[in-house]
Amino acid sequence: MEHNESISKLLRLKRYEQPRPDYFEDFLAEFQLRQRAEVIHRPFWNIAWDRFSSFFAPLPSPRLFAAATFAATVIATGLTLNWSRQEAVTPPATWNLSTAAQMKLGSDQRAFTTSKKRVSSVHYVLPPRPTGYASAHSF
């Protein structure tokens, strides 16, 4: 009984415990000011990650799905870049001839593109002198 009395007393006291009226007048402006300050001081990747994560919000484990998607994207990008670099090593001067489109290269083209070592050089043949023997006057 005594306990209930003290709670009622506390509630009566709290009812009169309110901020000044001007606090409510500036509340919205102050809130927006702090919100902007937070946005400005947060790193970009943090904001991007939040937005990215919020995309998966409807799913049961949004952070897990976001992390998995991010990892898959990174791996795919790495593979694409690596493949592009191999393409650049392929000798376009030879194999992009007008005949290239007509050539049914099939496995041959794969052979030229899968190994950097194989495609690293193209020699157009025309040596500086014919073959010959060191000894001239023997028969």
Place this chain on the structure above:
Amino acid sequence: MNWFCHSLWALALLAPLFPLPLGAADQSTAQSLCSELGRIFDQHRRSVVRVYATDELGVRVGSGFFIDPSGLIYTHAGTVMSADDVKVSFAGRMTPAQVVTIDERNGVAILKVDCASPFIPIGDSDQITNATPVILIGFPEDYEVSSHLGMIAARERQHLGKYFATSHFRANMAVQRGEGGAPVLNLAGEVIGILMARIGDGTACHILPIRAAEKTRLDISRFGELRPGWVGGEVEDAAAAHAGSTAQILTLGPGTPAAQGGLKAGDVIISIDGIPVTRSEDVLDAAYFLTAGDLVEVIIQRDGETRSISVKPTTRPVLPVETMALGN
């Protein structure tokens, strides 16, 4: 007045005997030449192929040409040597090719594709003399098939002190990389040589006479392998000529076909197998066409007397062949 009339009559009668004015004649000749060159190019461009050969170092690209309707191709040995895979670009598609043989002596390779093909007829390279105009049809680098007009300058046996296996034509004709193995034609549209090497920066070139390449094909068709002949003699130029020749036998290896046949040091060689010899360098060409196992007649002069000696060459031992520059 009478003499004037007679003069007019004389001019009228003699006019057909005089040639056209020089300018008109030149123009006509030039047009005729251009027309003929264009005809030869159009007729044979489809017989010229681009050859691709791959190995662990990359791709080698050269030219070649069909020499019979069954798909036999002459090309540069430097293109296909040590290749894992050989293909030719022909009729707008890539066709696998089999390497029939590679002759390191003359730098020629023979390929075979399994299809009917156009071909360039074989000409007589022995009839080619200096100042003969020739046409080359090949694939320069990654360009389409192209033609070049040039002129035979001379027959050469050596370049910068290194002797060839046999005489080559030296031609004043601009050539480019990728055209090694391309055919060189006379104005009758017959192949008389194969482009083997450029000279300097490519403003001139060395051409293997087609007869020398045919020796390779003949060996393959007769024996299924190359059989260059060798009799085992060394020659030098004597101080004085005997019967028009200074090619004197210097040494003979013991047990060599030359020694067994009866040749001796000091004999002056007049001819080998019908090929005349006037100086020591001439034996180069004569020896090139020897075939192991085929009897050959050697005409010599010994003690002022001309003799004929039959020699049976054996297979030429492996000699130090110059390393072939592949494309560079």
